[in-house]
Amino acid sequence: KQEVTQIPAALSVPEGENLVLNCSFTDSAIYNLQWFRQDPGKGLTSLLLIQSSQREQTSGRLNASLDKSSGRSTLYIAASQPGDSATYLCAVRRPIQGAQKLVFGQGTRLTINP
Amino acid sequence: DAGITQSPRHKVTETGTPVTLRCHQTENHRYMYWYRQDPGHGLRLIHYSYGVKDTDKGEVSDGYSVSRSKTEDFLLTLESATSSQTSVYFCAISAVNLQGEPQHFGDGTRLSIL
Numbered sequence: 391k392q393e394v395t396q397i398p399a400a401l402s403v404p405e406g407e408n409l410v411l412n413c414s415f416t417d418s419a420i421y422n423l424q425w426f427r428q429d430p431g432k433g434l435t436s437l438l439l440i441q442s443s444q445r446e447q448t449s450g451r452l453n454a455s456l457d458k459s460s461g462r463s464t465l466y467i468a469a470s471q472p473g474d475s476a477t478y479l480c481a482v483r484r485p486i487q488g489a490q491k492l493v494f495g496q497g498t499r500l501t502i503n504p
Numbered sequence: 505d506a507g508i509t510q511s512p513r514h515k516v517t518e519t520g521t522p523v524t525l526r527c528h529q530t531e532n533h534r535y536m537y538w539y540r541q542d543p544g545h546g547l548r549l550i551h552y553s554y555g556v557k558d559t560d561k562g563e564v565s566d567g568y569s570v571s572r573s574k575t576e577d578f579l580l581t582l583e584s585a586t587s588s589q590t591s592v593y594f595c596a597i598s599a600v601n602l603q604g605e606p607q608h609f610g611d612g613t614r615l616s617i618l
Contacts, residue, residue: 394546431611431612434594434596489535489537490535490607491562492607
């Protein structure tokens, strides 16, 4: 059974710092890995999706990497801003055709202090 | 933002009563999903649909049923609600089987069973 773990559960850093969020998964047979952002009382917003054949994806100040062999992904946030404060979730997609059966980690709650 | 509307957004009801949550999409996506989000468990898949009248179970389907009579609507029903079903419920959608297509989420329904 696929299990996804995110460490740390919470992180608080001053504005301007570069930071790394970690995601690990137990089964390397994945279709893709997705990083989401969740604001309080809101749904999830997709940030980056890394396909199983890729090593990394970038969007603005965000960079996500994937190492399937070690079962790890990292989300790098450059020059953090207070608006980056949210919960960040990673999810792996099982290698099944058709529907996207995602297995989620429990998230890292990020606070950026002005 | 993806056109996903969940209703109601909040509901309080009593144990033993039937409850139906609605998810409506305007994207004409084939796949629709229902998740629940609980502290300590993250998001878990309840049921999903891969077309009109085509549904299947997720990892936590006991006590829930679903129906999809139109492409745009996916209903989640708790036949006899229990306190353990108090949770935040999210609907998500995805397009046809494209490896690079992320899931898109609604804003959630907060359900309290007293």
